[in-house]
Amino acid sequence: MSRGGWRRRTRRRPYRDSLVGLALLLPCLVVVLLFFAYPLIGVFVRSVSDPAPGISNYVEIFSSRAFRNILRLTVEVSLLTTVGCLVLGFPVAWYITTLEKRRAQLFLVLSTAPLWVAILARLYAWTVILGRRGLINDSLAAMGLVQEPLDLLFNTRAILIGMIHVMLPFMILVLYSSMSGVDESLVESADSLGARPRQTFVRIYLPLISPGLIAGSLLVLIMSMGFFILPAVLGGGGDITIPIYVQTQIRLFKWGIASAMSMILLIVTLALFALLTKVFDPKSVVVGGSRR
Amino acid sequence: MSESTPSTESRSLQPSTGARIEIRGVRHSFGDVLVLDEFDLTVEPGEFLTLLGPSGSGKTTLLRIVGGLTIPDEGSVIVGGVDMTLLPARERGMGFVFQNYALFPHMTVQDNVAFPLQIRGISSDQIDRDVERALELVNLQGLGSRLPRELSGGQQQRVSLARALVFNPTVVLMDEPLGSLDKRLRQYLQNSIRLLQKEIGFTAVYVTHDQEEAFAMSDRIVVMHGGTVRQLGVPETVYRSPTEHFVADFVGDINEIEGVLRESGHGLIIEIAEGNTLVVPPYVSRSLGEGDRVLCGIRPEMVVIQEEPMGSPRLQATVELVSFHGNSYRILSRLRDGRRFIVESSSSLAAPAEGSTVWLHWDEEQTIVLIPPDGQP
Ligand SMILES: Nc1ncnc2c1ncn2[C@@H]1O[C@H](COP(=O)(O)OP(=O)(O)OP(=O)(O)O)[C@@H](O)[C@H]1O
Ligand SMILES: [Mg+2]
Numbered sequence: 307m308s309r310g311g312w313r314r315r316t317r318r319r320p321y322r323d324s325l326v327g328l329a330l331l332l333p334c335l336v337v338v339l340l341f342f343a344y345p346l347i348g349v350f351v352r353s354v355s356d357p358a359p360g361i362s363n364y365v366e367i368f369s370s371r372a373f374r375n376i377l378r379l380t381v382e383v384s385l386l387t388t389v390g391c392l393v394l395g396f397p398v399a400w401y402i403t404t405l406e407k408r409r410a411q412l413f414l415v416l417s418t419a420p421l422w423v424a425i426l427a428r429l430y431a432w433t434v435i436l437g438r439r440g441l442i443n444d445s446l447a448a449m450g451l452v453q454e455p456l457d458l459l460f461n462t463r464a465i466l467i468g469m470i471h472v473m474l475p476f477m478i479l480v481l482y483s484s485m486s487g488v489d490e491s492l493v494e495s496a497d498s499l500g501a502r503p504r505q506t507f508v509r510i511y512l513p514l515i516s517p518g519l520i521a522g523s524l525l526v527l528i529m530s531m532g533f534f535i536l537p538a539v540l541g542g543g544g545d546i547t548i549p550i551y552v553q554t555q556i557r558l559f560k561w562g563i564a565s566a567m568s569m570i571l572l573i574v575t576l577a578l579f580a581l582l583t584k585v586f587d588p589k590s591v592v593v594g595g596s597r598r
Numbered sequence: 599m600s601e602s603t604p605s606t607e608s609r610s611l612q613p614s615t616g617a618r619i620e621i622r623g624v625r626h627s628f629g630d631v632l633v634l635d636e637f638d639l640t641v642e643p644g645e646f647l648t649l650l651g652p653s654g655s656g657k658t659t660l661l662r663i664v665g666g667l668t669i670p671d672e673g674s675v676i677v678g679g680v681d682m683t684l685l686p687a688r689e690r691g692m693g694f695v696f697q698n699y700a701l702f703p704h705m706t707v708q709d710n711v712a713f714p715l716q717i718r719g720i721s722s723d724q725i726d727r728d729v730e731r732a733l734e735l736v737n738l739q740g741l742g743s744r745l746p747r748e749l750s751g752g753q754q755q756r757v758s759l760a761r762a763l764v765f766n767p768t769v770v771l772m773d774e775p776l777g778s779l780d781k782r783l784r785q786y787l788q789n790s791i792r793l794l795q796k797e798i799g800f801t802a803v804y805v806t807h808d809q810e811e812a813f814a815m816s817d818r819i820v821v822m823h824g825g826t827v828r829q830l831g832v833p834e835t836v837y838r839s840p841t842e843h844f845v846a847d848f849v850g851d852i853n854e855i856e857g858v859l860r861e862s863g864h865g866l867i868i869e870i871a872e873g874n875t876l877v878v879p880p881y882v883s884r885s886l887g888e889g890d891r892v893l894c895g896i897r898p899e900m901v902v903i904q905e906e907p908m909g910s911p912r913l914q915a916t917v918e919l920v921s922f923h924g925n926s927y928r929i930l931s932r933l934r935d936g937r938r939f940i941v942e943s944s945s946s947l948a949a950p951a952e953g954s955t956v957w958l959h960w961d962e963e964q965t966i967v968l969i970p971p972d973g974q975p
Contacts, residue, residue: 494667495700498687499714499761509713513704 346572349565356562363566373551380547381574383462383537384530387469391477391526392519394470399481403488414482418475425472429539432468433459436540460542468540469533473526480525484518524582531575616644616801617678617768619664624673626659633659634825637673642817646795646802650812651822652848657805658697658773660822664803665771666690677769693762693770693800697777699754701746707733707757708742714765732764733757735794752783759791763798770795773805788815809849813837821845843893843968852895852966853939855913861888868967870894871935874911876962882969895966898942902959903929903950911965913958915939920949931956 353363367373402413420428435441436458443455458464488511496506512519534549541550548571555564619641626634633656641647649657662668664675666687674683682690701710711732715725733739736756746754755775762770772791776784792815795802806812812819813833821829821836821844829836829845840846857868857876866883868876882892907914915931927949929941941958943949950956 489698489700491696491698491700492702494687495694495696496702496713498665498667498690498692498694500688500691500717500765501713502688502717505717510702 349568352561353565353569356565363562364570366563367566367570376546376548376551377570377574379462379545380531380549380571381578383465383469383547384527384578386466387473387530388523388527390466390470391473392523395474395477395481395522399478399485402478402482403485410486414479417478420471421475425535426539428472429468429536432464432471432540436464436467459540460544462541462545464540464542465537465545465547468536469530472533472536473530476529477522477526480522481515481518484515484521488514520582524579527578527582528575531571531578615768616799618643619769619801619803620674620676621660621664622674622676624660624663624670624675626656626663626668626670626672632825634663634670637825637827639820639827639830641801641803643801644799646792646804646815646817648804648806648812648816648819649822650806650809650819650849651828652807655822656825657807657822661771661773661803661805664769665692665694667694690769691765691767693765693767695758695762695770695772695775697774699746699758701754701758701761703746705745706742707738707744707746707749710746710757711742711761711764714761718765728764729760732760735763736760736790751779752787755779755787756790759794763794763800766798767800769801769803771803774807775804776806776811784811785814791815813849821848823848837897838964838966840895840966840968843970846895846966846968851898851940851942853898853901855894855896855937857892857894857967859886859888859890859892868892868894870911871933872913874913876911876965876967879967882967886969891970893968893970895968896960897964897966898928898940899926900960900964901939901941901943903941903943904957904959905950905954907957909959911960911962913939915956915958917950917952917954917956920952922949931958 354361356363398417402410402417405413433440437443438455438457438459440459442458443452446452447455492510492514493506496510501509532549533547534553537545537547538550538553541547546554548567552564552567552571555561555567619639621637621639621641624634624637625632637656637660649660651657659668663670664677666682666685666689669684674681676682677690677692687694702713705713708729711729712725715728720728729742730739733742736759738753738756738760741749741753746757749757759775762772775791776787779787788811791802791804804812804815813836816833818830818832819836820827823844829841836845837849840849846852855870857870859866859878859882860869860875862875866878866887868878870876876894886892913933915933917929917931919930921928921930922945924945926942926945927947929943929950931939931941933939939958
C-alpha cells in the first residue's frame, strides 16, 4: 500500500524528480567522466596512433607467442584466486553468521584486519615467509624434512598464495553480507518440509546467497586481473602478467603497445564479467524477496 | 480473488486421521528467561486447538517445540504414540505454516508446493497432480507459474498453506498465519482453513493472539500467559466462564464490579453496588464464606439498557458516549460511583441519548464471578 502511494507521488512530478536524481548523480558523474572516461579514451586513441596510426600495436601483440602466455597466466591466476577465495571464504563467512551479533562483529573486524596493513608490508612479509631462507624452509630444514630449500617464492604458486591472501577479506565481507540476509525461517521451513541439510543447502541456501557469490567472485576476479604490485613482488619478474607487461613497456616508452595491452586487459575483464553474470544470472535469484 | 465461501467440493488431499499430540512437563528457557514452565497439554486426534495469549506468552516457542524446530530443556512431546522430543523437524512429517509465510522467493508457486514432494522422491507425474490439487484446494489454480513476490499477502498465505498440506501431514502447526492480513481476508481464510481441516481431518495447532479468531476457528482454546496454561476449554466456556481475571479480561471486554459475600436466610449471596444481590455460583461457595470479596464481571453485550428500572440486578448510569459499529452500538457510561461501564447493544435498537440517565440490567445467572487473589479487591 505504501509502495502504491510512493509510485503515485513519483508519477505526479516526474520532471522534478528526475532533476533531483540528476543533481544527486552529478558529482559522481563529473568524477567518472574526468578521471575515468577521458583517460580511457586517451589510452584507446594512443593504442591506435602511437607510433603510427593503425592497428599495428594490436597486430604485434596478437602475433607474439609471449603475449598469449601472459594473457593465459593473467586469466589463470585471477580465476584460481577467485576459486581459492570462494573455497576459503565461504566457511569463514558462514561461521560468522552463526555467531551472536557482538562476536560476529569482532570476527568480521579480525578477518578484515589485513586490509589495514599496507599492501607492500604484507607482500614483503610473504617473501620472508616463503623465501629460500624463509620461515617455512628454515622450519622444514630444522626438522630434517628437506635437504635443499624448496622454491616457494618467485613463482606462480607464490603469486597465487599472495593474491588469495590479499583478496580473501573482500570475499568474506561480500559473502557475509549476503549470508546474514538469508531469512532463517526459510531454512527452518525447508527443514520442516522434510529436506535433509544437504538438500536445504543446495536448493534453498545456495540460490539465496548466489547474488553474494557472484558479486564476491566478480569483485575478486576483476581486482586480480588488474593487480600489478603483487605479481611483481611475489613473482620475482619470472611470471609476467598483463599489468607487469604494461608497466615494462611504459618504462621502454612504448606507449602505443602499453595502451593496446591495457585495452586488451579491459576487454578480457569485461568479457569475463559478462560471461560470469550470464552463467549465474543474478536476476533469476532473489534475496528475501527484496528484489523486484 | 474471489471472497466467497471457499469451495471444498473437490475431494483433494487424502483424508488422514490426525495424530494425538501429548505435551508433557515441557519446560524451556532462553538464557535466564523461563518461557515455558511445566507445560502439559493433550491435543486430540483431528482436533483444532488454538494457543491464545498475549505477546511473549510462549506460544511460538511451544509450537516450535512441537514442530521440532526447538528442543525443550525438559519434558517430552509424544505424537501418535511416538516420543518425538529429540527428533529433528524433517523427520516429524508435520506441516508448519510460518507467520511470515516463509515461501522460497526464488521458486515459483508450483515449485514451492512441489518442494516437500520432490524431497520425498515422488514421481513427477504424481507431483504435478498433487500440486494442482493442493492449489485448487486453496483456490489458487492457475497461479503456479508466479513467483511469491508477484502474489498478494493472502495469496502467499494460501500458497504456504498448500505447501504445508500437500504431503498429507497428520499434524499441521500454524503460527499466526493470518496476522498481517486485513479483516475480510482473515475471515475468508479462517473459514478456508477450518473447512479444509474438517475435510482432511489433520490435527491442527493454531497460534493467535486474536481472541475472535480463536473463538471462530477452534474446537478448544488454550489461554496462555507467562508460559503456563491459564485455561483450557471450548470457546464458549472460556468466554462465559473464565476461571481467572486474566482470562476474563483477555478474551473480551468486561465490566468489573466488586462484590462481597453475605450470609442470607437461605445461603450465601453476593452483594454489589446499589443494593443489588447476585446468586453465588457453586465453585465460589465451596471455597469462600461470609465477608470474602469477589470480582463480578459483566460482558458488554449481556447488558440491556432501559430508561426505567425493571427488575434486578440493575445499575443506574449516565451515558457519556455512543459509538456506532455497524451491527451494534457501543455505549460508554458512568456508574453513580464514578466507574466506567461499557454496554454493547444491537444497532437494531434505538441508542440512548448522550447525557441521559439510564438503567443497566443483565441476567444475574450470566455474571462471571471471579475469586480475586489475596489482597486484591
Ligand atoms: N530465540 C530466542 N532467544 C531469546 N529469547 C527468546 C527467543 N525466542 C523467544 N524468546 C523469548 O521468549 C518469550 C516467549 O516468546 P514467544 O515467541 O514464544 O512468544 P509468543 O507468545 O509467540 O509471542 P508473540 O505473540 O509476540 O509472537 C519472549 O519473552 C521472547 O522474548
Ligand atoms: Mg509468536
